[in-house]
Amino acid sequence: MKRRVFIEKSILAYLGLLISPALMAACRKEDLLPDSTFSGKVIIIGAGAAGLYAGYILKSRGIDFTIIEASNRAGGRLDKKSDFADYPIDLGAQWLHGRDSILGDLAKSTGTNISKDNSDEVYWFNKKISSIIPKDVEAILSPTDNVTDISFLEYAEQQGLGSEYKYIVEQLAGDSGADASDLSIKWNAVEEEDWNSGDSDFKFEASFFDLIDKNITEEIKDSILLNTPITKINYSGNRVLMTDNLGKSYTGDKVIVTVPITILQDKDINFEPALPQSKIEAFNKIGMGAGMKVFLKFSSKFYNENIAGGEICAAYADEVVGKIGSDNVLLAFVMGRQAEHLTSLGSDEAITNALLAELDSMYAGQATSSFIDAHVEDWTTKPFIKGAYSYSKVGIGNARSIAAKPIDNKLFFAGEAMNLNGHHQTVHGAIETGYRAVINILTD
Amino acid sequence: MKTLITVVFLVFASSSYSQELRIGVGYSNLYSKQYDRLIQTYNVSRPFLQEKQPLLNTGIHSSLSYLFKSEKNLRSGIAIDYSLVNSKAENQNLDLTLSFNMFELGYLLQYNNEDKFGHFYSEFGIGAVLGILNKKQDNEAYLIDDKVIRSLQIGAAVSLNIGYVFELKDKLKVSPFIGFQYAPYFSEGQSERVINQTINLIDEEEQYSSFFKFDLGLRVYLPRKKREKKL
Numbered sequence: 001m002k003r004r005v006f007i008e009k010s011i012l013a014y015l016g017l018l019i020s021p022a023l024m025a026a027c028r029k030e031d032l033l034p035d036s037t038f039s040g041k042v043i044i045i046g047a048g049a050a051g052l053y054a055g056y057i058l059k060s061r062g063i064d065f066t067i068i069e070a071s072n073r074a075g076g077r078l079d080k081k082s083d084f085a086d087y088p089i090d091l092g093a094q095w096l097h098g099r100d101s102i103l104g105d106l107a108k109s110t111g112t113n114i115s116k117d118n119s120d121e122v123y124w125f126n127k128k129i130s131s132i133i134p135k136d137v138e139a140i141l142s143p144t145d146n147v148t149d150i151s152f153l154e155y156a157e158q159q160g161l162g163s164e165y166k167y168i169v170e171q172l173a174g175d176s177g178a179d180a181s182d183l184s185i186k187w188n189a190v191e192e193e194d195w196n197s198g199d200s201d202f203k204f205e206a207s208f209f210d211l212i213d214k215n216i217t218e219e220i221k222d223s224i225l226l227n228t229p230i231t232k233i234n235y236s237g238n239r240v241l242m243t244d245n246l247g248k249s250y251t252g253d254k255v256i257v258t259v260p261i262t263i264l265q266d267k268d269i270n271f272e273p274a275l276p277q278s279k280i281e282a283f284n285k286i287g288m289g290a291g292m293k294v295f296l297k298f299s300s301k302f303y304n305e306n307i308a309g310g311e312i313c314a315a316y317a318d319e320v321v322g323k324i325g326s327d328n329v330l331l332a333f334v335m336g337r338q339a340e341h342l343t344s345l346g347s348d349e350a351i352t353n354a355l356l357a358e359l360d361s362m363y364a365g366q367a368t369s370s371f372i373d374a375h376v377e378d379w380t381t382k383p384f385i386k387g388a389y390s391y392s393k394v395g396i397g398n399a400r401s402i403a404a405k406p407i408d409n410k411l412f413f414a415g416e417a418m419n420l421n422g423h424h425q426t427v428h429g430a431i432e433t434g435y436r437a438v439i440n441i442l443t444d
Numbered sequence: 445m446k447t448l449i450t451v452v453f454l455v456f457a458s459s460s461y462s463q464e465l466r467i468g469v470g471y472s473n474l475y476s477k478q479y480d481r482l483i484q485t486y487n488v489s490r491p492f493l494q495e496k497q498p499l500l501n502t503g504i505h506s507s508l509s510y511l512f513k514s515e516k517n518l519r520s521g522i523a524i525d526y527s528l529v530n531s532k533a534e535n536q537n538l539d540l541t542l543s544f545n546m547f548e549l550g551y552l553l554q555y556n557n558e559d560k561f562g563h564f565y566s567e568f569g570i571g572a573v574l575g576i577l578n579k580k581q582d583n584e585a586y587l588i589d590d591k592v593i594r595s596l597q598i599g600a601a602v603s604l605n606i607g608y609v610f611e612l613k614d615k616l617k618v619s620p621f622i623g624f625q626y627a628p629y630f631s632e633g634q635s636e637r638v639i640n641q642t643i644n645l646i647d648e649e650e651q652y653s654s655f656f657k658f659d660l661g662l663r664v665y666l667p668r669k670k671r672e673k674k675l
Contacts, residue, residue, distance in 0.1 A: 060491035100588045101641050106492055109538040194643045198588045215492060421643040435489040436645055 036061075036442040040253030043068060043242060045230050045269075048076020049212060049427045050414040051258035053434035055220045061442065067220070068242070068250065070229035070259075070384040074217050077260075077385060078427065080209035081295075084375050087325030088207040089295055091377040093427045096208065098197025101428040102435075103211070110215055113205035115322045119305035124362055126164055129304065135161060137168050143185050151394050152188075153180040170338065171314035177425055178289050178391035179336030187392035191400075194422030203322030208427065229384065233257070234272040235410050254410060256437045258430075261403075261417035262288050262386035271411075278402055285399035286417050290339035290380040291388020294332040294355055295319060297373040301328045302366035303359065312358040313338055328370075330359075335388055339380060348376040389425045390417035400424065404433070409444055412437040463521075468507040468621070470661015474500055474529045474544065478631075478653040479577075482639040483531065483542070485646060495533040500544050503529030505659055511554060519554045523569060527657065541580040542639065546627075546657075548573045548601055565619075567605040573627045574598055575655075579638045586638065595638045599629025599654075607663065617665035628654040 047069035079091040173180035232243040307316040319329035352374040359367035404418035414433035423429030509523035525548040550571020575597035579586035607621030
């Protein structure tokens with residue numbers, strides 16, 4: 001072969017090699033599920049964040065699905081009220097806990113205005129409002145590595161926090177949706193190790209509810225069946241048969257159960273065959289306490305932005321922070337036994353009066369004198385919610401992982417309580433489990 | 445690692461006569477199952493993004509290699525490689541760039557039998573590889589609580605290169621080549637956090653994984669004057 005011919009052929013071969021990687025690249029897909037052969041029907045039980053997002057992903061894949069919701073609205077523990085103040089208030093979830101998550105991406109890409117909650121905090125300590133307290137109570141959030149499985153309250157006592165700190169400790173536990181005597185200091189820390197969304201809290205200029213409602217629920221609203229409590233799930237056959245409270249049946253090839261953990265604990269849904277005992281035990285090891293939000297509207301702003309340590313309510317927060325509006329609304333964020341106590345008072349008026357009395361003691365009677373209106377949102381008495389959000393109860397261990405495990409490749413479990421990567425208790429944690437369930441179904 | 449660098453340096457320093465110094469640039473094609481799956485999960489989970497995140501697939505690489513003199517068909521050398529593979533998706537209010545940087549320091553053996561294969565040569569290399577996965581959102585480093593989040597990998601690499609040397613005038617030589625590299629690595633386990641903002645969501649993140657890289661490029665042999673030995 002002459003040198004020139006060889007060089008020409010070499011150049012041609014080289015150009016060919018240049019093209020081949022491009023062809024190789026074209027064979028690989030950006031889509032995780034390009035070859036999924038699943039063409040059945042998916043039933044999603046519950047139209048909370050996890051269920052809605054699972055439906056949203058299924059719709060984007062062109063897969064047949066129906067969301068069956070027990071209550072008369074979609075959103076689960078997200079809801080809003082627009083006529084209480086001159087800005088909308090979130091009746092359920094209202095803080096975006098960290099911006100570095102799928103919801104941070106959604107907010108960013110949709111141009112949703114959020115702002116970092118930099119509000120100040122004061123303490124109700126020894127019957128006085130104080131901006132500082134003698135001991136660093138928040139240090140208990142970072143326990144030592146060898147801490148045993150004891151409650152927040154017990155650990156706080158071990159750390160020398162006396163009874164004067166009790167309700168400040170309750171406020172910290174309340175952030176995790178629990179009473180301090182139930183929340184595990186060990187497992188709470190273990191589960192939070194995986195937290196990776198960022199430590200700052202953000203508030204929505206409009207509402208958290210709107211972010212999900214306008215961008216997710218709106219896209220799939222035609223596939224949501226409201227006012228349909230499912231009471232029985234029979235997964236013994238090839239297809240799953242579900243029955244509602246009126247005896248009407250629904251069938252699906254795969255079912256994603258996204259109801260709150262309390263619904264599973266209380267056996268409001270009867271599974272046939274019965275769920276494995278290990279799963280039932282796992283459900284019961286996950287905590288979910290009472291939760292209530294009371295919005296108090298005043299004619300003047302006499303209160304601080306955050307008040308921790310109340311005996312009736314351990315956490316108050318100024319609702320106008322991050323909002324465009326001027327109405328003075330103070331949120332009483334009541335968790336655990338404090339919420340149970342307020343619920344036991346029996347009426348919204350009694351609840352409001354109890355809170356006003358506490359605020360009066362803190363601010364020399366200014367609460368009652370400037371009180372205008374109140375809205376009580378008691379999540380514990382809602383029959384399809386029954387509480388606030390899940391927490392790491394003493395003894396929880398790996399219960400979430402057992403609870404979240406699919407059964408027979410037909411039943412899949414989602415919802416904030418089923419989040420295994422540190423994002424339980426949050427809306428983005430619920431959403432992650434929603435798309436996790438869909439990926440598990442479609443990659444089978 | 446320190447020992448390896450020292451040995452390589454000593455070999456380099458003690459035989460700096462009549463060697464060949466080469467620089468190379470080219471195109472890289474990366475295949476990483478781990479990254480593919482994470483990016484695919486990211487794409488499936490975010491239908492609200494119009495533009496899908498491309499896989500970490502194509503990029504560029506550059507290399508500097510040094511071949512020691514030998515009278516035999518088999519020569520040894522050392523090489524430093526750097527490759528950069530990018531993935532960028534531009535979405536409304538959310539531009540995301542993933543960059544995988546790979547640094548390799550390796551030892552190579554070149555086989556060149558001019559009688560049989562003319563100017564063709566093949567090279568086998570082994571080395572250590574360091575990979576850094578970076579993320580940028582809207583052209584700014586990805587921060588969580590003001591800390592840059594990136595994922596590091598460290599591993600070994602084996603490679604095979606095949607090339608052809610063209611001799612141009614004044615001892616200048618160029619060599620188109622193709623290369624294949626396989627690198628098993630140990631990951632610190634942050635890749636899912638960087639790409640999908642989750643940890644162990646679908647499966648536990650693999651601590652041991654690997655990537656395969658295909659390179660195509662051109663090497664230039666830098667002409668070197670032979671040093672005169674002093675009498």
